[in-house]
Each structure stands twice: as C-alpha cells, then as structure tokens.
Amino acid sequence: MDLSIAAAKALDAADPLAGKADQFSLPDGVIYLDGNSLGALPKGVDQRVANTLANEWGTGLIRSWNSAGWVDLPQSVAAKLETVIGAEPGSVVIADSTSVNLFKLLAAALERAAAMEAGKRRKILTERDNFPTDNYIAEGLIRLTGETHELVRVDTPQAVLPALDEDVAIVMLTHVNYRNGFRHDMAAVTAAAHAVGALVIWDLAHSAGAMQVELAAARVDFAVGCTYKYLNGGPGAPGYLYVAPHHLGHCQQPLSGWFAHADPFAFSPDYQPASDITQFLCGTPPVLSMVALDQALDVWADVDLAALRKKSLDLADYFIGLIDDKCAGHDLTLITPRERHQRGSQVSFTHPDGGYAMMSALIAAGVIGDFRSPDILRFGFAPLYIGFADVWHAVDKFAHILETRQWDAPQFHARKTVT
Amino acid sequence: MDLSIAAAKALDAADPLAGKADQFSLPDGVIYLDGNSLGALPKGVDQRVANTLANEWGTGLIRSWNSAGWVDLPQSVAAKLETVIGAEPGSVVIADSTSVNLFKLLAAALERAAAMEAGKRRKILTERDNFPTDNYIAEGLIRLTGETHELVRVDTPQAVLPALDEDVAIVMLTHVNYRNGFRHDMAAVTAAAHAVGALVIWDLAHSAGAMQVELAAARVDFAVGCTYKYLNGGPGAPGYLYVAPHHLGHCQQPLSGWFAHADPFAFSPDYQPASDITQFLCGTPPVLSMVALDQALDVWADVDLAALRKKSLDLADYFIGLIDDKCAGHDLTLITPRERHQRGSQVSFTHPDGGYAMMSALIAAGVIGDFRSPDILRFGFAPLYIGFADVWHAVDKFAHILETRQWDAPQFHARKTVT
Numbered sequence: 001m002d003l004s005i006a007a008a009k010a011l012d013a014a015d016p017l018a019g020k021a022d023q024f025s026l027p028d029g030v031i032y033l034d035g036n037s038l039g040a041l042p043k044g045v046d047q048r049v050a051n052t053l054a055n056e057w058g059t060g061l062i063r064s065w066n067s068a069g070w071v072d073l074p075q076s077v078a079a080k081l082e083t084v085i086g087a088e089p090g091s092v093v094i095a096d097s098t099s100v101n102l103f104k105l106l107a108a109a110l111e112r113a114a115a116m117e118a119g120k121r122r123k124i125l126t127e128r129d130n131f132p133t134d135n136y137i138a139e140g141l142i143r144l145t146g147e148t149h150e151l152v153r154v155d156t157p158q159a160v161l162p163a164l165d166e167d168v169a170i171v172m173l174t175h176v177n178y179r180n181g182f183r184h185d186m187a188a189v190t191a192a193a194h195a196v197g198a199l200v201i202w203d204l205a206h207s208a209g210a211m212q213v214e215l216a217a218a219r220v221d222f223a224v225g226c227t228y229k230y231l232n233g234g235p236g237a238p239g240y241l242y243v244a245p246h247h248l249g250h251c252q253q254p255l256s257g258w259f260a261h262a263d264p265f266a267f268s269p270d271y272q273p274a275s276d277i278t279q280f281l282c283g284t285p286p287v288l289s290m291v292a293l294d295q296a297l298d299v300w301a302d303v304d305l306a307a308l309r310k311k312s313l314d315l316a317d318y319f320i321g322l323i324d325d326k327c328a329g330h331d332l333t334l335i336t337p338r339e340r341h342q343r344g345s346q347v348s349f350t351h352p353d354g355g356y357a358m359m360s361a362l363i364a365a366g367v368i369g370d371f372r373s374p375d376i377l378r379f380g381f382a383p384l385y386i387g388f389a390d391v392w393h394a395v396d397k398f399a400h401i402l403e404t405r406q407w408d409a410p411q412f413h414a415r416k417t418v419t
Numbered sequence: 420m421d422l423s424i425a426a427a428k429a430l431d432a433a434d435p436l437a438g439k440a441d442q443f444s445l446p447d448g449v450i451y452l453d454g455n456s457l458g459a460l461p462k463g464v465d466q467r468v469a470n471t472l473a474n475e476w477g478t479g480l481i482r483s484w485n486s487a488g489w490v491d492l493p494q495s496v497a498a499k500l501e502t503v504i505g506a507e508p509g510s511v512v513i514a515d516s517t518s519v520n521l522f523k524l525l526a527a528a529l530e531r532a533a534a535m536e537a538g539k540r541r542k543i544l545t546e547r548d549n550f551p552t553d554n555y556i557a558e559g560l561i562r563l564t565g566e567t568h569e570l571v572r573v574d575t576p577q578a579v580l581p582a583l584d585e586d587v588a589i590v591m592l593t594h595v596n597y598r599n600g601f602r603h604d605m606a607a608v609t610a611a612a613h614a615v616g617a618l619v620i621w622d623l624a625h626s627a628g629a630m631q632v633e634l635a636a637a638r639v640d641f642a643v644g645c646t647y648k649y650l651n652g653g654p655g656a657p658g659y660l661y662v663a664p665h666h667l668g669h670c671q672q673p674l675s676g677w678f679a680h681a682d683p684f685a686f687s688p689d690y691q692p693a694s695d696i697t698q699f700l701c702g703t704p705p706v707l708s709m710v711a712l713d714q715a716l717d718v719w720a721d722v723d724l725a726a727l728r729k730k731s732l733d734l735a736d737y738f739i740g741l742i743d744d745k746c747a748g749h750d751l752t753l754i755t756p757r758e759r760h761q762r763g764s765q766v767s768f769t770h771p772d773g774g775y776a777m778m779s780a781l782i783a784a785g786v787i788g789d790f791r792s793p794d795i796l797r798f799g800f801a802p803l804y805i806g807f808a809d810v811w812h813a814v815d816k817f818a819h820i821l822e823t824r825q826w827d828a829p830q831f832h833a834r835k836t837v838t
Contacts, residue, residue: 053711153688
C-alpha cells in the first residue's frame with residue numbers, strides 16, 4: 001500500500017463517487033469522520049425545509065395535509081429508502097424513533113412467532129454488546145408483558161449461532177456493531193435462525209447507507225434503522241422499520257395509534273388495524289423532520305451501492321494502514337476486524353487510559369471522530385463525502401498529537417455529556 | 420349583543436391580546452378557524468430552523484449535541500410549556516407523539532395504581548367519544564398485556580362520574596372533546612377519581628394554549644398533549660407528557676430507550692431507569708421539530724392566560740350569536756354547550772347531509788374550519804391571532820354560501836383524505 005499523500009490524491013482522482021461530496025455542506029477546516037453518528041447536511045435540505053415552513057405550513061396551513069402530501073410522507077419517503085436497503089415496495093415506513101420502532105416489531109414478532117407454531121418460545125437472543133437501547137427496549141417489553149420471555153445475551157458475535165435452539169423465538173441483532181464495527185453475515189444468520197424456527201429482527205443503524213443491505217434477498221423478517229447516520233436525515237431524524245410482506249396482516253404491533261388504523265379519518269370508535277405496512281405507524285408524522293429526510297434521501301438516487309461498499313472498505317483499509325505506519329508505539333489497539341467482509345464502515349481503537357483525551361485533542365485539531373465509553377476511539381468513513389486525502393490528513397494530525405503528547409493537556413480530559 | 424361589524428372592530432380595538440397576531444405569519448385573504456387542528460406559523464420559526472440547519476447541523480455537526488444544547492431539548496423546551504399548563508418544574512418532557520406518550524403513561528399509571536394498593540383494579544374508564552387514537556392506544560396496551568384490563572367507554576361526559584367505582588384503576592379523558600368542544604371540569608373529575616382510589620390521565624390536546632390548565636392545582640396524576648394545535652409547534656410537532664412529582668420514581672414506563680436511562684452515555688448493558696422525568700423519554704430527540712417548537716413557545720412568555728380564556732369564550736359567543744342571527748333556517752345544529760364553563764375554544768355544528776360540502780365551500784371562500792366525520796362542521800378560535808372582525812367576516816361569508824346554496828355544487832362534495 002502506497003501511503004503517500006500523492007497516492008491518496010490519485011485514489012481520489014479515480015474515485016467514481018468523488019463528485020458526491022459536492023452534494024453536502026461541510027465546514028472548512030474539518031475532516032468529518034463521524035458520519036456514522038450524525039451524517040453531514042445535504043445541500044438542498046435548507047431550501048426544502050424553508051419551503052415547507054413558509055409555503056406549506058405558513059400559507060397552506062391545514063390544507064397541506066392533502067395538497068402537500070404530508071399525510072403520505074411515512075410511505076412516500078420510505079419508498080426512496082426501500083431501494084437502498086433491498087426491501088420490497090410497500091414493506092417500509094418512516095416513523096417514530098428507532099427505539100419505538102423496535103418495541104413495535106419485537107411485540108409483533110413475538111406474536112407472529114407464537115402463531116406460527118403451537119406453544120410459545122421463551123428466548124429473545126441478542127449480544128451483550130448490542131447497541132444498549134435495543135436491549136433496553138427488549139427488557140422493557142419483557143417486563144411489561146409479565147416476564148414470559150427472556151433476553152439471552154451472548155458475549156461475542158461468534159456465539160450467536162451456537163446459541164440458537166428451538167426455544168429461541170426471535171434473534172435480535174445489529175447488523176454492524178456500534179463499537180467495534182463488526183459486521184454480521186445477515187443472510188447466514190437469518191438462515192440459521194429460520195432453520196431452528198426463529199424469526200429475525202435486524203437493526204440497520206450502522207450499515208444502511210454504507211453498504212448493500214439486501215433484506216428481501218436475505219429473507220429477513222423484520223428490520224429497524226436510523227436515518228441520521230449514513231442516511232444524513234439530520235439530528236434525531238425519524239426511524240424506519242421493515243416488515244417482510246408475508247408477515248403483513250399476520251401480526252399486530254401494540255402502539256395502535258390512529259395512523260395505524262385501517263381508516264384513520266373515519267374516527268371510528270374501535271381500533272381496526274390496517275392490513276398493510278401502515279399498521280406499523282402510530283401517531284401523526286413529524287412533517288418538518290420528514291421533509292428534511294425526504295430531501296436527504298434524494299442523494300441516493302444514482303449511487304452504485306457496490307461502489308459505495310468498495311470505497312468504504314478501501315478508505316478504512318487505507319486508514320488502518322496509515323495508523324499502523326504512523327501511530328505505532330502509542331498503545332492503540334485495533335478492535336475492528338481486518339477482514340473486509342467482517343467490517344462495516346468504521347474503525348475503532350482502544351487506548352488504556354487516553355482515549356477520551358486523544359479524541360478531544362483530535363477534534364480540537366479539526367478531525368472529528370468520537371469516543372465511546374469506556375476506552376474506544378471511533379472513526380467512521382461516510383463514502384459519499386470522505387476521500388482518501390481526508391484520511392491521509394486525519395492520520396497525519398493524529399500522529400502529530402500522539403508524538404507531541406498534546407492530548408495530555410488538562411482541557412482534553414474534561415468530560416462532556418456526549419462526544 | 421351588538422352584531423354589527425362596527426361592534427366587532429370595537430371589540431378588537433379593546434382586545435389586550437390584539438398585538439399577538441403580529442407574531443404569526445398568516446396568509447392574506449384567509450380567515451383561519453382551524454388553529455385547533457394545526458396552529459399558525461409563528462414568526463421567527465423559519466430563522467431558528469434555518470440556523471439549526473446551517474450552523475448547528477451543517478457546521479457544528481455532532482458537536483452540537485453539546486454545544487447547541489440538543490441533548491437537553493426534551494427538558495429545556497418543556498420548561499417553557501410548564502407555565503402554560505400549570506405544571507411543577509421538572510414534571511414535563513417533550514417527546515415522541517401524543518399517542519406514544521399516552522402508551523407510556525397508561526402502562527406506568529397501571530403499574531402505579533397496582534402498587535398503591537393490594538390487588539389489581541380492572542377498569543380503564545373513558546368516553547366512547549374520546550379522541551379515537553387515545554382509545555386505540557388503550558386497546559393496544561390491553562391486548563399486549565393479556566387482556567387483564569378492560570376499557571370501559573361511557574356514552575356521555577356526564578356518565579363519567581356515575582361510572583366511577585373501586586374497580587377503576589385509571590380515568591383517561593380528554594379535557595376538551597375534539598368534536599363538540601365539551602370541556603370537563605378537570606379538578607372535579609380528578610377529585611372524584613381520587614375519591615374512589617383511581618388515578619387520572621388527561622389529554623390536553625384541545626385545551627392547552629386556549630385556556631388556563633392547572634395540572635398541579637387540580638392534583639392531576641398524568642397528562643399528555645399535542646403541541647401542533649393551540650401551541651403552534653408545526654405539523655406533526657412532538658408531543659409532551661406530564662407526571663406529577665410524587666409519582667416520579669415510583670412507576671416505570673415500558674418504552675425504555677436509552678434517553679430514559681439513568682446515564683444514557685455510559686452505554687451500560689443493563690437498563691437502569693432514570694429517577695426523574697427523563698425516565699419518560701425513549702429514543703433520540705427529533706432536533707429540527709424540537710427547535711421549531713422551542714421557538715414557537717416563546718410566544719407564550721407574556722400571555723395572560725385568564726385574558727386568553729376570556730377572549731376565547733367571547734369569540735365563540737360572538738360566533739354563536741352571529742350564526743343564530745344570520746344562518747338560521749339552514750338545518751345547522753349547535754352541538755357545543757352554550758354554557759361558557761363547559762366549552763373549550765371551538766364551536767361545532769352538525770348538518771344532516773351537507774356538512775362536508777358546506778365546509779369545502781367555506782374553505783374555498785377563504786374561511787378555513789374543518790369537517791369531522793360523519794356530519795360535523797368545526798370552527799376553532801385561537802385567541803392569539805383571531806379577532807372579532809375575523810369572526811364577523813367568517814359568518815358573513817358562511818351566510819352567503821348558505822343563502823345561495825353555493826355549497827351544493829359537485830366539486831364541494833368530492834372527498835379528500837383529510838380536511
């Protein structure tokens with residue numbers, strides 16, 4: 001691997017996705033390696049939201065629920081996402097938060113699993129190191145429904161398949177781990193789960209928008225995801241959920257608000273669930289956030305997802321190579337797999353005691369990654385707007401901070417709530 | 420009552436809230452009597468959202484969770500609302516949708532009710548004519564938790580108190596009815612519920628922002644509400660919820676996402692509920708919608724809520740008086756109580772077959788009210804931006820449409836999804 005800046009620039013010149021960066025607004029003097037946490041601002045979102053405020057809300061007022069298509073946003077925005085995650089038409093809605101959506105799907109999946117066979121399986125299988133909110137949500141549902149299920153948490157991703165047995169109702173996993181970037185083989189795990197009669201729920205928060213996700217081809221049952229990371233929907237943008245078409249109409253989610261009704265505007269006194277994907281909605285859609293996301297998803301119309309994945313892995317390989325070369329001897333331990341097929345689009349290191357301060361110093365120097373408790377430095381590579389020269393300069397700055405021990409100044413050790 | 424336009428203008432001239440209308444952007448040629456469904460756009464929201472997009476998201480990126488205070492929005496925005504609804508400091512959060520929040524509170528309230536005495540009460544008491552999504556949510560929770568509770572729906576608001584007995588766990592009511600505008604006596608119903616050992620959940624969707632709501636003084640246990648009606652937060656703006664301080668830490672809501680954790684950014688593997696109001700959050704807050712609402716709530720800083728309530732009732736009395744005088748003989752039946760203390764800030768009529776078409780014709784003429792299935796014409800009076808001359812002109816146009824039977828043209832009978 002040629003680790004020169006000239007080589008990095010040559011890779012950028014040959015990058016088929018290089019032009020995409022022009023579709024984003026990024027501040028000068030910043031190398032942004034945290035698009036896995038909050039994606040960058042796509043150009044055009046500002047105009048779109050301003051139009052919704054001034055014309056649709058300000059002038060159209062209540063009429064815009066029809067005339068501006070607000071009422072259909074949960075499905076019309078989802079249609080743009082379906083192609084990015086390999087989902088069938090009509091299998092996705094944008095709604096609520098990822099956590100709320102997971103609650104809906106877990107409850108519906110447990111009902112579906114119970115209906116598919118006599119008796120009731122007891123286990124929901126996940127990883128201890130799954131994104132915490134996913135496991136918290138499962139704990140909340142289990143507590144609410146009387147502890148009739150158990151959340152079984154294995155210690156490593158490799159321990160998932162051996163833990164599959166005929167008492168597992170649901171396998172609930174995140175496709176790419178938020179800490180170390182480990183990527184599950186979605187199709188293989190799904191097939192293994194199905195082989196013991198279990199259903200799967202995948203959380204796509206750290207994979208959708210960074211690689212091909214093939215929900216239909218992998219025969220996935222249910223999925224949730226986040227739109228504010230690689231999908232660039234904006235801070236706290238709504239979540240989404242996927243239900244395989246053959247499950248629609250055969251299970252019911254419990255947050256049965258009016259948008260989940262077969263005929264919401266009939267205002268009928270009794271709940272009658274919609275038979276299509278809208279049964280997985282709940283309340284009134286958040287229009288401002290929805291239109292921002294709608295605009296942001298237009299970026300994907302012409303993206304070759306195979307090229308996206310290749311660039312993502314090449315960027316990370318280049319980053320790892322540079323760190324190996326320039327940052328050796330500073331106690332950084334790579335916790336992300338080196339094998340390309342086992343990785344998402346992020347690279348993480350641990351440091352025994354300086355992780356937080358090192359990341360703070362790096363951010364102060366204009367290279368934005370993030371820190372995850374207790375000791376992880378995390379770097380994400382959003383292939384639509386990060387190039388090889390960015391990676392080169394990021395490591396150059398990091399090496400300088402390590403060599404000079406700049407990071408050990410007191411101001412870089414003062415903790416904030418979120419990094 | 421002097422029903423002349425001159426009298427209307429004199430009332431506007433003497434209105435202490437008249438200046439407030441300048442804080443809203445309303446289109447020319449429109450009289451907006453649907454602020455009870457979607458509030459008007461407050462001036463300044465556009466600039467605030469534009470700043471969040473360009474500077475906080477675009478430039479600040481992930482750093483804005485700290486530097487722009489995004490992480491605290493659910494509480495900092497709620498603080499502005501607490502004074503409007505008579506709630507104690509720290510008793511309200513902005514989050515999710517009204518429906519999702521009701522699900523959380525119902526589950527928490529049932530747990531609290533069960534803990535407060537030996538044994539388990541079976542009934543959740545409400546009205547058949549409650550806003551449908553509230554009853555749907557209760558049905559969903561009851562179904563999920565194994566039908567151990569029953570949703571008892573009385574036929575009239577007057578039937579609530581007689582239905583109270585010691586098998587009622589929760590009284591779940593909307594303060595002001597969405598169809599006929601009937602207003603419950605919150606303090607009296609709450610006291611009666613407490614007298615039989617039940618807890619109350621009030622939905623404030625159609626009251627907050629149109630009158631004084633005194634949650635603490637009325638000793639309310641729990642409340643939810645909507646911010647896109649009289650609170651002008653924008654289409655699909657986030658909901659809010661209230662938990663009386665003495666219940667905090669004594670019951671747990673089941674949508675236990677990471678923002679409900681005692682220490683969300685510790686990413687600990689097990690859920691540990693926060694002991695304060697943040698336990699009622701779930702996932703990541705929707706920042707764009709939150710900042711729009713935050714700006715919209717600044718309108719309330721100097722509003723005298725007693726003056727607001729008086730104006731609201733005066734507007735509606737004036738409207739009823741004008742309709743009685745100018746629209747007699749057209750089969751309109753007032754279904755809103757004439758007694759001021761029994762009303763919210765809306766006035767509704769039924770018409771045996773022309774309701775939808777009459778409202779469509781009126782909207783086409785620039786007077787925006789709405790229609791609610793099957794036969795209700797609904798007019799809302801947002802006291803911050805509606806004046807007496809507006810009411811006079813609205814009825815003048817309506818009378819003309821009725822006299823000329825303009826409404827009976829085919830185009831006014833074609834139904835849309837939402838009105």
